[in-house]
Amino acid sequence: MSPKNAPFQSSLDRTKVKALLFDIDGTLSDSDDEMVASIYARMTWLSPLIKETRLHTFARQLVRFFQAPTNRLLAFLDHIGVDSHLARFLDYRARKKKAVPEDFPVIPGVRPMLDALHRRYPFAVVSARNSVTVEKFLRVNDLENYFEIVISSQTCEKTKPFPDPLLYAASELEVPIENCLMIGDTLTDVRAALAAGAQSLSVLCGFGTEKELRKSGTHHILTSTSELADLLSKQDITE
Numbered sequence: 001m002s003p004k005n006a007p008f009q010s011s012l013d014r015t016k017v018k019a020l021l022f023d024i025d026g027t028l029s030d031s032d033d034e035m036v037a038s039i040y041a042r043m044t045w046l047s048p049l050i051k052e053t054r055l056h057t058f059a060r061q062l063v064r065f066f067q068a069p070t071n072r073l074l075a076f077l078d079h080i081g082v083d084s085h086l087a088r089f090l091d092y093r094a095r096k097k098k099a100v101p102e103d104f105p106v107i108p109g110v111r112p113m114l115d116a117l118h119r120r121y122p123f124a125v126v127s128a129r130n131s132v133t134v135e136k137f138l139r140v141n142d143l144e145n146y147f148e149i150v151i152s153s154q155t156c157e158k159t160k161p162f163p164d165p166l167l168y169a170a171s172e173l174e175v176p177i178e179n180c181l182m183i184g185d186t187l188t189d190v191r192a193a194l195a196a197g198a199q200s201l202s203v204l205c206g207f208g209t210e211k212e213l214r215k216s217g218t219h220h221i222l223t224s225t226s227e228l229a230d231l232l233s234k235q236d237i238t239e
Contacts, residue, residue: 012199012220014232019175020117021166021198023184024127026206027225029137030105104137107205109226114146116229124149124169126182126192128159149173161188163196170198183225190216201228
């Protein structure tokens with residue numbers, strides 16, 4: 001078997017995990033599928049020329065193509081200290097739009113996972129979203145009571161991939177950062193976790209690809225966030 005096709009070798013130390021830090025987009029929220037559906041709907045005029053399945057695949061490829069440069073742009077704006085202007089604009093736009101569950105879909109199986117783990121671990125949201133949409137996502141899906149700490153893009157001076165929001169979450173939860181597990185779907189989440197000294201768990205139900213997440217240094221990969229309770233309940237992690 002070539003290294004490219006070799007099974008992912010987990011390096012997650014489950015015994016160290018004392019707190020769970022969750023990204024939102026692609027981790028708790030099914031926002032990648034929502035974006036794909038939105039782009040696909042705008043491309044249906046091409047359906048006489050392109051098969052529906054290929055059109056849908058192309059829409060997903062567009063979402064993934066723009067995700068990485070968008071994250072890099074946001075990190076750059078954060079680095080030079082002007083991201084707050086963008087956040088205020090996004091907050092303003094989000095406040096004007098009525099919050100409905102259809103706009104904030106939850107990944108299937110996430111709620112049972114949260115129920116199963118909530119009594120065992122403290123939870124925090126660590127998102128690079130603006131604060132209004134973070135609050136709306138939690139409120140419309142009745143998830144607010146699960147999370148002791150909610151961190152958005154403007155909670156700290158810098159957001160992911162900088163370690164600041166993870167370190168802040170660990171401090172507020174009163175859990176050492178090395179005992180925190182960051183659950184996310186992108187390289188941004190992995191980089192933030194490793195920079196902070198936390199463990200990283202990546203999920204494939206969002207924007208990141210298995211290939212890039214394998215290379216990122218993440219400690220474990222799951223197909224979906226819904227599988228997290230089963231993983232943390234195992235006696236041993238299968239390599």
